[in-house]
Amino acid sequence: MDKIEACKNIELLNNEIKKLQSLCRNLMTAKEMVDTDKKIIRHKDQIKTIESNLNA
Incomplete structure (x- = not known):
């Protein structure tokens, strides 16, 4: 998962x-x-999982 896709997924989950x-x-x-x-x-x-993977 690239950074753009991860950010989109986070936004969708927050919504x-x-x-x-x-x-x-x-x-x-x-x-x-x-x-x-x-x-x-x-x-x-x-x-949390997506964010931790982004920051790893």
């Missing part, structure tokens, strides 16, 4: 995190909230 965080939790079931939180955590971990 997805913002989208997930903006969802109305009042309308979600407990399972949906847990699933959403897991996705956010997974995206943040992916960003």
